[in-house]
Each structure stands twice: as structure tokens, then as C-alpha cells.
Amino acid sequence: MSSIEREIHRIRLQRVNAWLIRSGGRWLLVDTGKPRSAGKLLAGIRSAGCNPEEIALVVLSHAHYDHVGCARKIKEIANAPIAIHNLEAEILRSGGFVISDGLNTFGRFKAFMGRHVVPRLFFAFAPVEPDIIIDGDVRLDSSGFSAAIIHTPGHSDGSISVLFDDGSVFTGDLAITQPLSGIWRHMPMYGSSIDAIKKTWRLILDLGAKHVYPSHGADFPAHELAEWV
Numbered sequence: 645m646s647s648i649e650r651e652i653h654r655i656r657l658q659r660v661n662a663w664l665i666r667s668g669g670r671w672l673l674v675d676t677g678k679p680r681s682a683g684k685l686l687a688g689i690r691s692a693g694c695n696p697e698e699i700a701l702v703v704l705s706h707a708h709y710d711h712v713g714c715a716r717k718i719k720e721i722a723n724a725p726i727a728i729h730n731l732e733a734e735i736l737r738s739g740g741f742v743i744s745d746g747l748n749t750f751g752r753f754k755a756f757m758g759r760h761v762v763p764r765l766f767f768a769f770a771p772v773e774p775d776i777i778i779d780g781d782v783r784l785d786s787s788g789f790s791a792a793i794i795h796t797p798g799h800s801d802g803s804i805s806v807l808f809d810d811g812s813v814f815t816g817d818l819a820i821t822q823p824l825s826g827i828w829r830h831m832p833m834y835g836s837s838i839d840a841i842k843k844t845w846r847l848i849l850d851l852g853a854k855h856v857y858p859s860h861g862a863d864f865p866a867h868e869l870a871e872w873v
């Protein structure tokens with residue numbers, strides 16, 4: 645549809661992805677990995693052919709520690725504005741700990757462990773002041789991207805996704821890929837409810853999502869979500 649030259653780079657961190665997209669000569673970073681991943685993240689950015697200072701925008705899908713861990717480091721180095729949803733902004737500012745509820749037995753177990761057993765220091769990340777607070781959907785044309793940030797709640801209330809006009813969608817933890825079958829192949833183990841997540845899967849399909857780039861696991865065709873909604 646679009647003739648704009650584009651590259652999509654998966655930067656594999658500790659069991660979480662950051663996605664670096666080059667579009668029309670500009671770079672967009674989605675998520676920043678866990679707190680101790682800065683070296684790997686920067687190496688991944690550079691090996692994609694991007695000087696971190698060239699990043700035009702950083703979008704944080706939500707404020708869980710495995711997505712915002714290196715946000716401050718990237719902001720210091722890239723000097724790029726950081727966008728996050730209004731409902732997640734305070735967590736980012738405070739370096740706060742938050743974990744969504746478990747949606748299945750394993751998720752409930754891990755949520756319990758995260759809340760009550762794992763030392764809080766494990767989840768600590770450097771707080772950072774966001775530059776762009778998302779409330780509703782926002783077009784990114786003024787930043788040079790044929791895309792929109794859309795509010796995609798379900799995994800967390802303030803989860804957002806980046807949907808390019810060609811149907812590429814960067815979903816954070818709204819839809820992931822894990823080595824399970826059935827709906828759990830793409831359903832995250834944490835969230836407000838399975839129904840809330842399915843509803844947002846329907847939304848992104850209705851908005852034209854064609855290919856999903858999740859923050860955990862490999863990318864996949866969006867039609868794999870269609871049978872569950």
C-alpha cells in the first residue's frame with residue numbers, strides 16, 4: 645500500500661523484544677526491555693544500522709518492568725521523546741511496581757510469586773518522566789510515521805499498540821507468542837480478563853491489523869487471533 649521504505653528489527657533481550665522500525669528515514673523504538681538490558685539494547689540498535697541519537701520516538705506499550713527497564717537510559721542517550729498512556733505514566737515516573745492479575749493457573753502462580761515472594765528489587769527500574777502522554781488514539785504523521793498509537797487495554801488498563809497503515813501492529817503484551825497451544829499461544833498469562841483482551845484483539849483486527857509484532861516471542865499473522873474473537 646505504502647511505497648515508503650521500511651525496515652523492522654527485532655531486538656531480542658532477556659525473554660522480551662524491543663522493536664526498532666525504520667520508516668521514511670526515521671526510527672521508532674517500541675519498548676526497552678528489562679532494567680539490566682541496556683548494553684544489549686544499545687548493541688541491537690546499533691547493529692540494525694541506527695545511531696541511538698537518531699531515534700525519533702520511543703513508545704512504551706505499558707509500564708511493566710520488562711518493557712520500561714531501559715527507558716531512562718535510552719532517553720539519556722537518544723534524547724528521544726518517550727510516549728506512554730496516561731494510565732501508566734505515574735508508574736513510569738515513580739519506578740513503581742505493578743503486576744497484572746494472572747489469567748490462568750501458571751499466571752496466577754507467577755503473579756502471586758511476583759507480589760509476595762520475589763524481592764522487590766528484582767522489578768526495580770530507573771524512573772523517567774514521559775514526554776508524551778497518550779489519552780485516546782494519536783496519529784504519528786507529525787513524527788514522520790504513517791501509523792497511529794491506539795489504546796489497546798486488556799493486559800493492562802493503559803496498554804497501547806502502534807498500528808502502521810499497512811497493518812503491521814506492535815502490540816506489547818496484548819498479544820504475545822509463547823510455546824503453548826490453543827488460545828494460550830497468543831493470550832498473555834496476565835491481564836484484567838480474557839474477555840477484555842479478546843475484545844481488543846477484535847478491535848485491532850477491525851482497525852486493519854495484518855501482522856502482529858509482540859513484545860514476547862515471534863511475530864505472526866494477525867488472522868491467528870481471529871478464530872478466538
Ligand SMILES: [Zn+2]
Nearest residue numbers: 706708799817
Ligand atoms: Zn506486561
Ligand SMILES: [Zn+2]
Nearest residue numbers: 708710817859
Ligand atoms: Zn511483558
